[in-house]
Amino acid sequence: MRNLVLVAGLLAMSPNISFAGGTLQANEISKTVIDKVAVRPEDLPEAVKSALSSNYSEWKVSSAYLVTKEDNSQYYEVNLKKTEESTTVNLDKYGKKLD
Structure with missing residues (x-):
């Protein structure tokens, strides 16, 4: 925000x-983005949690957001951390990674 x-x-x-x-x-x-709401990692959809655990098993979720775009499409912006490294992954509600 x-x-x-x-x-x-x-x-x-x-x-x-x-x-x-x-x-x-x-x-x-x-x-582009019209709304970005914080989401607790435990409240992420099961498909998103499953995708994270299978593709980023060594990473820990540091923060997550539900992002709504002007066209009302939504995705989850998940910030991950592993030791000193950090990355951001955007996933739809089905756990599919977005570009």
């Missing part, structure tokens, strides 16, 4: 943001 506020602040200053891959228009950002 903090990142979304930061992006909104940047957009207020400039309608275009340039980055290494090109220029991002203000209306492109507003069509």
Whole structure:
């Protein structure tokens, strides 16, 4: 959510943001994430927990979120940690990894 506020602040200053891959228009950002709600790891759907345990068995869930996009599609953003390493995995409610 903090990142979304930061992006909104940047957009207020400039309608275009340039980055290494090109220029991002203000209306492109507003069509992405509209809601991000924290979810306790034990409250994740069984399919998501199963996918995590089989594909990331050595990793521990540090935080998880249910993300809703403007088109009302949803996915789980799961932050994982293993010793000093960390990664983020996006999974749909069926445990399928999203790109």
